[in-house]
């Protein structure tokens with residue numbers, strides 16, 4: 342698919358500085374898209390932008406901001422008011438692994454803001470502009486954790502369920518308006534976010550950890566074809582068994598037990 346012909350020339354990637362976000366930026370730069378890259382830390386973001394501009398004939402502008410800030414979406418929209426965004430990827434997310442009662446109200450609020458509220462406001466504003474143009478694309482990162490109750494990931498998993506349901510709903514509303522919306526439901530992916538949690542392998546049959554590049558490649562194969570999808574064949578099989586063949590209580594128990602074992606909780 343020629344992305345610039347189908348959607349336009351400019352992409353916005355929130356959570357772009359490393360791994361899945363950087364893989365999105367690299368894929369889009371290789372497709373000839375100019376881009377605006379967002380993350381908190383300016384240095385890795387600028388390094389990536391410089392490398393992409395050097396390798397591909399595209400422009401890459403960096404905006405350093407904290408997407409958990411209550412004004413983040415409005416400040417970004419003010420910053421972007423003269424730029425037409427044709428493809429929007431929301432990849433940033435705050436994780437939390439552990440007992441719910443040990444989390445803090447402040448961090449839970451930041452998770453809800455980063456993972457749900459800010460993307461909701463951005464999709465609302467950017468989607469309206471795409472609808473006026475009659476073309477555009479929105480990709481939201483979701484997770485296998487959001488398919489059922491996921492003990493010790495409770496708030497994170499619930500925010501990821503939000504991302505999937507939100508994207509699927511908009512896929513339906515906008516499918517005949519030229520806007521492709523997709524939720525990418527990833528399983529374990531080799532990112533610092535995942536590796537820094539020092540997960541233990543739980544069984545020989547656990548789905549293989551994917552590379553960020555494989556996740557992104559599959560995302561663009563699915564964009565325009567699906568409302569949501571599960572990445573990788575191992576994850577697809579695990580998800581099929583857990584969602585379609587198992588009683589829900591068993592699926593929730595397996596998920597909680599696996600997380601407990603993985604993180605020695």
Ligand SMILES: NC(=O)c1ccc[n+]([C@@H]2O[C@H](COP(=O)([O-])OP(=O)(O)OC[C@H]3O[C@@H](n4cnc5c(N)ncnc54)[C@H](OP(=O)(O)O)[C@@H]3O)[C@@H](O)[C@H]2O)c1
Nearest residue numbers: 356358359380381382407408433434482484529530532534
């Ligand atoms: N890794 C996995 O195994 C896995 C599995 C399923 C789903 N996912 C989903 O895939 C996405 C990416 O995961 P990841 O593991 O690659 O995450 P990550 O390594 O933590 O990277 C997330 C990106 O978002 C930025 N970011 C995080 N919080 C931010 C904030 N408050 N404001 C602005 N930027 C922020 C980070 O840069 P800064 O730190 O500089 O801000 C980074 O560029 C997430 O939506 C996650 O839920 C990941």
